[in-house]
Each structure stands twice: as structure tokens, then as C-alpha cells.
Amino acid sequence: MTALSSRIPLRTSAVWGEYREARAIPHRYGATGGAMLQYDSTRQAWVWADHAVLSIDDVIIDGQIAGGWAWANETDATGHAVAVVRFTSPVDEGAEVTARGRGKLDSDAGGLMTNPGAVLHDVLARIAGLPFGRARTDVFRAECAAAQIEVAGSVEDGESTVQRIARDLCDSVGAVFAPDAQDIAFLWPGGNMPPARLTVRAGHALVADAAADDLVTDLTLEFDLEDGEPRQVVQLDVPAAVSVYGRLPRVIRAPWIAEGRVAVNVATRLLQQWARATWAVQIEGLEQRLGLGDAVTLSHAVLPIGGAHRVLSREADLDRRACSIGLRVPAGPVPDVRLVRQSTLIEPQQYAAASVTSVPGARVIRITGDDGQPIAGAAVTLNGETTRNTDAAGNVEFPVSLMPAGQHVLTVLAPDGRAFQVTVQV
Amino acid sequence: MNWLRILGTPTRHFVRDTSAPVAPGQARHALLASLGPLRSAAGGENANLTALLANEGGQASALLADPPLGAQAEIVEDGAVIFAGSVRRVTLAADGVSVEVQA
Numbered sequence: 001m002t003a004l005s006s007r008i009p010l011r012t013s014a015v016w017g018e019y020r021e022a023r024a025i026p027h028r029y030g031a032t033g034g035a036m037l038q039y040d041s042t043r044q045a046w047v048w049a050d051h052a053v054l055s056i057d058d059v060i061i062d063g064q065i066a067g068g069w070a071w072a073n074e075t076d077a078t079g080h081a082v083a084v085v086r087f088t089s090p091v092d093e094g095a096e097v098t099a100r101g102r103g104k105l106d107s108d109a110g111g112l113m114t115n116p117g118a119v120l121h122d123v124l125a126r127i128a129g130l131p132f133g134r135a136r137t138d139v140f141r142a143e144c145a146a147a148q149i150e151v152a153g154s155v156e157d158g159e160s161t162v163q164r165i166a167r168d169l170c171d172s173v174g175a176v177f178a179p180d181a182q183d184i185a186f187l188w189p190g191g192n193m194p195p196a197r198l199t200v201r202a203g204h205a206l207v208a209d210a211a212a213d214d215l216v217t218d219l220t221l222e223f224d225l226e227d228g229e230p231r232q233v234v235q236l237d238v239p240a241a242v243s244v245y246g247r248l249p250r251v252i253r254a255p256w257i258a259e260g261r262v263a264v265n266v267a268t269r270l271l272q273q274w275a276r277a278t279w280a281v282q283i284e285g286l287e288q289r290l291g292l293g294d295a296v297t298l299s300h301a302v303l304p305i306g307g308a309h310r311v312l313s314r315e316a317d318l319d320r321r322a323c324s325i326g327l328r329v330p331a332g333p334v335p336d337v338r339l340v341r342q343s344t345l346i347e348p349q350q351y352a353a354a355s356v357t358s359v360p361g362a363r364v365i366r367i368t369g370d371d372g373q374p375i376a377g378a379a380v381t382l383n384g385e386t387t388r389n390t391d392a393a394g395n396v397e398f399p400v401s402l403m404p405a406g407q408h409v410l411t412v413l414a415p416d417g418r419a420f421q422v423t424v425q426v
Numbered sequence: 427m428n429w430l431r432i433l434g435t436p437t438r439h440f441v442r443d444t445s446a447p448v449a450p451g452q453a454r455h456a457l458l459a460s461l462g463p464l465r466s467a468a469g470g471e472n473a474n475l476t477a478l479l480a481n482e483g484g485q486a487s488a489l490l491a492d493p494p495l496g497a498q499a500e501i502v503e504d505g506a507v508i509f510a511g512s513v514r515r516v517t518l519a520a521d522g523v524s525v526e527v528q529a
Contacts (some may be wrong), residue, residue, distance in 0.1 A: 205520070206519075206520070207517065207518065207519045208517070208518040208519075209516070209518075210495060210515065210516050212496050212512070212513065212514045212515065215495065215496070244496065245495070245496045246496070277492065277493045277495050279518070301520075302481070302484055302487050302518050302519060302520050303487060304487055304488050305491055331493060332492045
């Protein structure tokens with residue numbers, strides 16, 4: 001029987017019988033990409049997902065955009081729905097075949113399944129078969145919909161546990177995974193506060209602890225992963241906190257975020273909490289049994305900070321019928337968070353790199369060689385039309401009007417004769 | 427006579443009693459219960475000391491509800507600074523408030 005601590009029970013290609021290497025068949029969510037699995041010995045049929053999908057948009061073979069294919073939602077030899085790409089001619093033996101597309105459909109809400117609550121329920125209930133009713137993700141689903149938080153990614157590592165996948169998903173969007181709570185996930189910090197079940201007053205034993213080591217004033221969030229590496233970053237800071245505490249940086253990775261808008265939302269909520277002193281509060285000897293995610297209000301002389309706060313940890317003494325809870329209570333006002341940079345980093349086939357940073361009205365592209373050093377004085381041609389030269393720092397700038405959101409091709413000719421082409425996604 | 431001074435706006439002096447020679451106009455709070463041992467070790471953790479403040483009625487809690495983490499803090503004895511560092515941790519409890527200062 002599958003438990004949260006069990007490996008995620010993905011089907012493998014062994015179910016198709018004739019293929020030699022059993023590999024987990026992925027589940028895809030949102031606009032995402034990943035490797036395809038050879039379906040049969042013809043090497044013309046390849047599976048992208050273990051379910052029907054909204055679309056498969058691009059196919060890449062050994063790093064090159066491929067043609068001569070068509071996709072369809074079909075049933076495999078076992079009668080199971082899969083998303084298949086069929087090539088007009090066989091793919092070379094040993095070739096690396098990947099695709100990008102739009103994954104699983106949300107049968108409840110319609111459209112692409114990108115709501116983190118919907119994805120969480122799908123992983124727990126439909127893939128893992130655990131007894132989590134849909135209602136237990138209703139709060140999380142509503143919070144994410146209200147904040148327009150969407151996710152994209154794949155469940156494809158058959159060695160991961162169910163709990164690990166759920167936690168990575170929740171961590172990515174700044175949420176708490178609490179499987180033994182009625183609402184098994186909720187946004188925190190931030191998010192909606194349910195009605196308080198208890199007011200903590202004098203008479204309840206309360207200890208609060210705040211440590212300087214917990215402070216973060218400069219946060220970099222890496223996201224939009226491909227082959228496990230981030231393609232985009234956002235960096236935010238809190239100038240007022242930097243002036244008081246100094247620059248205290250942290251880098252985190254959000255494997256389920258693919259959009260800059262969502263990355264900024266999540267990083268902002270996290271930094272609003274982390275850039276101010278936060279009390280780790282323990283309250284003991286409560287007679288009322290509280291659950292994770294329940295809200296309590298504080299009216300206690302030991303910690304004169306009011307308001308409602310979520311229970312984030314709980315210990316129930318079943319013999320003494322007493323309960324202890326843990327809260328995290330921020331001190332001081334919510335700080336102003338500043339977006340420092342939002343940039344894209346793409347590595348082309350030949351190891352040279354181009355990073356794209358958006359500034360008001362322009363895209364700044366930094367060209368580096370395979371040694372990581374900037375290439376000064378290189379002629380950079382954008383989409384075969386406009387050519388500008390990099391400066392001493394390897395930077396070249398194009399107006400946003402010439403580089404709107406989407407794909408662009410940069411042709412680079414370095415002073416030493418090196419030439420290469422880079423496709424960037426803005 | 428020694429006491430804990432936390433620099434900031436305002437600078438606060440946590441003294442044992444009101445006779446402590448704090449400069450006029452500076453905030454003085456007769457809440458200092460004890461100063462813990464000053465610990466230091468060659469090649470070990472930074473020198474540190476924990477001050478314990480009385481918290482009857484929550485007076486110390488009210489002063490430190492927004493804890494001065496990272497603020498410069500000094501132990502003053504007979505008018506001289508004998509230890510200086512920054513506030514690394516504050517713990518609030520009914521029986522006292524501890525302030526850990528680390529060099």
C-alpha cells in the first residue's frame with residue numbers, strides 16, 4: 001500500500017513489453033518540457049506523458065528543433081491514455097529526444113492543470129492513490145487561484161517519494177504541506193487566515209525566540225528548470241533591512257515555477273517574512289487539541305504582538321490530554337520589497353552563453369565565451385536583421401520593441417573569428 | 427557596577443538599579459537580573475554572553491517585542507566597555523528575557 005514515504009508509483013515503459021530499459025513514464029503539468037520514451041522498436045513512436053495532454057508544441061532531437069512528426073493522445077498497448085509523437089522516419093539509435101508542450105488537463109476546472117492545489121491533489125490521489133479527498137485541497141486551490149499562482153513541471157523520477165514531490169511543489173510556491181491537517185496545504189507566509197479557534201492569554205505557558213541567523217535581506221529565486229538547471233532568476237531585496245542588518249543573501253530554487261510573475265510573487269512573500277525578526281513561539285499545556293494550519297490569536301504579556309497566526313507545529317500528549325503548538329510570528333511592519341533583477345540564462349550547444357536581463361525599455365544581453373569570460377567587441381545580429389557590438393563587459397543592448405516576449409536568434413561573431421548562434425527565450 | 431547597553435534609536439541601558447551612572451537623557455531600565463559568564467575559546471565560537479532581564483508584568487517583553495537583532499550591544503562596567511558585540515538572539519519567557527550578545 002502506498003504511503004507518503006513510499007516512492008511515487010509511476011508506470012514504467014516495462015508495461016509496453018518489448019522495450020529493453022524500464023523507465024518511468026512522466027506526468028506533465030503546465031507548459032513544460034522533458035525527455036520522451038521510445039514506445040516500440042520502430043523508433044518512430046515516442047511517449048511524452050502517461051496521460052492525455054493539451055498539446056505537444058516542439059520536438060528536439062540532439063539539441064536541434066525537429067520536423068516530420070505529429071502528436072496525438074492515444075491509448076497504449078495496455079489501454080492507458082498516453083501522449084504520443086509519431087515521426088515519419090525512425091529516430092537514430094541513441095538520439096536524445098525531448099519535447100515541450102502543455103500537459104495534463106484539469107477535468108474539474110477545465111483547461112490546463114496549473115493550479116498548485118489541483119496538481120497536489122492529482123499527485124496524491126490519482127497517481128499515488130492516497131485517500132485525500134479533493135475538498136482537502138480546496139483552501140489551497142482557492143488561495144492560489146486568487147493570487148494567480150500557477151505551476152509547471154513534471155513528475156518523472158520514480159525514485160522520489162510522494163512526500164518529497166508534495167513538499168517540493170509546496171516549497172516552490174511558498175506554501176506549507178501539512179498532510180495531517182484538514183487543509184493539507186496552504187500558502188505561508190501570506191495566504192488567507194481562517195477564523196481563530198483559540199486566544200492565547202496569560203496562563204498559557206509561552207516562550208518566544210528570535211535569532212539573527214534567520215534573517216535574509218537579499219533573495220535570489222532560481223526557476224524555469226530544464227534538465228535540472230534554472231533558466232531564469234529573480235533577485236529581490238529589502239533596502240530598509242539591508243541598511244539595518246546588512247546584505248544577508250540566500251539563493252533558493254523553485255522547480256515548479258516557470259513564469260517570472262509567479263517567481264516575483266513567491267519571492268516577495270518569502271522576503272516580507274524573512275527580512276524581519278520572526279519569533280519562533282512555543283505554547284504549552286493547551287487543553288484544546290489544535291491542528292496544523294488552525295489559527296490562534298495572541299493576547300499574552302510575554303509576547304505583546306497581537307493578530308492571528310497559523311499553527312505550524314503541534315505536539316499532542318495523548319496521555320495527559322494536553323497540546324503544545326508552534327507558531328512563527330513576525331515582528332515589526334511588513335517591509336517594502338524591491339525587484340533588483342529578472343534575468344534569463346540560456347546555454348547554447350557550443351558552451352558559450354548569453355544572458356538576457358530586462359531593464360526599462362531594453363534587453364541587455366551579455367555574451368560570454370566557453371571560458372565564462374565576456375566577449376568584448378563582438379558583432380551581435382538579432383534575428384538576422386539588426387547588428388550591434390558588445391562593449392568591454394560583453395554587453396549589448398536592444399530595445400524591447402525589437403525583442404518582445406518570445407524566442408529570438410542571436411548570431412555572434414567575435415573579434416577572434418569565433419562564430420556561433422544562440423536562441424534565447426524572453 | 428555593570429550593565430547591558432543596546433545601541434539604537436533609542437539606545438537602551440538595562441541596569442540592575444537606578445543608581446547606575448547612565449548618561450542623562452538616555453533610556454534606562456532597571457530590569458537586569460544577571461549577566462551570564464563571558465565565554466570565549468581560541469579557534470572556537472565567537473566570544474558571547476547572555477544577559478537575563480526580569481520580565482514581571484511583561485515589561486521587558488514590551489521593550490523587546492521588535493527584537494534588536496544585529497544591533498550593537500555592549501557590557502559596560504564602571505564606565506568602560508568590557509565586551510562589545512551584536513545581539514544574536516532574544517528569548518522571551520514569563521520568568522525572564524534573555525539577550526545573547528556575540529562578538
